[in-house]
Amino acid sequence: MVSDSQRRLIILTEGHTEPVTGKTATCVVRYRPEQVVALLDSTQAGKTAQELLNVGGDIPIVGSLEDAPQANVLMLGIAPSGGKIPAPWRSIILAAIRRGMDVISGLHEFLCSDAEFVSAAAEKGVQLIDVRKNNERDVANRIDIREDCLRVHTVGQDCSVGKMLVSLELSNAMKARGIQSKFIATGQTGILVEGDGCPIDCVVADFLSGAVEKMILAHQHNDVLFIEGQGSISHPRYSAVTLGLLHGCLPQAMILCYEVGRKHVYGMEGFPLKPLDQLLRVYETMANLAVPSRVIGVAMNSRKVSAEETEKERERVRQELGLPVCDVIRHGPDELLEPIQAMLGEK
Template identity: 50%
Template sequence: MTSNETLKNYRRIVLLTDGHSTPFLAKTAISLLRYRHEDIAAVLDTELAGKHAQEVFATGEGIPIVDSIIPGADSIFIGIAPPGGKLPGNWRPVLKQALERGIDIVSGLHEFLGDDAELRTLANASGSQLIDVRRNTEKTTATAAPFRDGCLRIHTVGHDCSVGKMVVTLEVERELLRRNHDAQFLATGQTGIMIAGDGVPIDCVVADFVNGSAEAFVRRNEQHDFLLIEGQGSISHPSFSAVTLGLLHGTAPHGLIFCYESGREKVKGLDDVPLLPTKRLIEAYELAASLRQPCKVIGIAMNGRRLSATEAATERECVSAEFGLPVCDVYRDGTAPLADAVERLRTEMYG
């Protein structure tokens, strides 16, 4: 488990996206701009210096894009999640300069910066930290012992990777908190951990311990009335289905929110593999989750970024009619229909 109060305490963050400021590669930066806006001092991209984050990322109003580390920065956050999770080679001079100045570096890459001898030597000399949020020592197997009665667990699942599961989870948490509920977001990926300062980097946990680490994470937070658990991967993804199933069984959710991107037809990263129909996937998720305890899909989150407002409205109506479930695009519509569904499930279960 990654539990580092330092992550929550940074207030002058520079997001490093240099040369990689695209929606596909810089999704970590985009999410941090959205959910830690007040803590972001600048984005560093030499090619785009002089612009503002809002122009490039459609979020981060008022945050400048710069070509060097700004004075007063307390941390550099690696803002990209590239295929393979490796550090771009031409970024080393910036990281070395940061460490020489005593600035901490936070990374969610699969390649651990703390294992780099040169960077580690510089960090030790200046007293700065190299924080790899994916690094973990999880060695817990699941027990299937019951969780606290009254702790309602909602888990986001998807038809593919990178469809917005983390955003939906965070937005539902926000809405429940707005309604004065005791709700808590549980991060299971590197970006969520950077936002929340706490979590389990589930895709870097040894396979035998995925279920157990997810179960233990829930148990450490079961004092809350609502747990909103971030989903990972997809149960049908040929590459990443293992973590998806581990989360389903480890967290034992009562309800699922199914997330999908309208218009996406192929599995991400496997262009020859078609996505399965939504009906089949919902059935598979309910069956797999219910092997641990009864569970059902209670709502659908539509990622309508490819659709016009009119097209999105038509899609919502059609999908809702087909499945008899509330459907919304959290960016366009907010999350009230999904929060309503969560409240209804709690009433069904606990009165």
């Protein structure tokens, strides 16, 4: 298997090189650009990652594996609802294997459960890496949790609003301030960026909170943990994962994340999103069943609106909720760091 330091990735985004479905590619390009040779999308060949994803600079979009000969790993770069491998991608995956490339996937449909992929990989001596594959079998016990390690959890109005990105940006900013911080990855993209974590949406339900607690126990020597959120407490499909994660990580503080302008559950137009103030109350109620906790700030994702619209919305939410509000990419994370640092000072 190619080591992390030797990885030269070509990220497969065929037909999906955009920030939402292609969020795995987007985040790996943002946080691990030194590993990325190119993105593979024959429908967008000739363009750059910056043009399509707003990150990545001149990283090219290529039309075939042959156009990025220095790549030694193929990474599947999408996170579609349901987690299936798109049927047209099979030939590309097989071609990569036959070129001697490892293949990394974060999808629910495992590479290693596909007889054709497994046979081809065995013949070429390459690795099929399923990031979501796990064997978690520990229940939560709520024993030996250190209260002087601050646990900050990003929660959302919906899926795909930036919970992982906010957690990473806050953790990196804390490290820059000289504070021991750790990003706790709970989804496939976060794991690919951080190099460790647990794919909690693929853990048997009884062991979900225990899998999260295990990560808390392993990393609570740090001053602060930023635990990546998943889904939303009101999501028609994913609320169970959201609640299990919430009760597993026992947050003392939460950051509420949302996308400006989004009105309905992503991919489910018949389901209007719940208002932020209602969700804030529900998250605090559910968290306080386990540990004293409160929402201390709001992270807005303003990628689809202008700077002027962003500032109007930012002030509106500040007034409505009485909390710090910012877009960590557009404004930087400082406004959200201040209440976190204040809580650290109280410990």
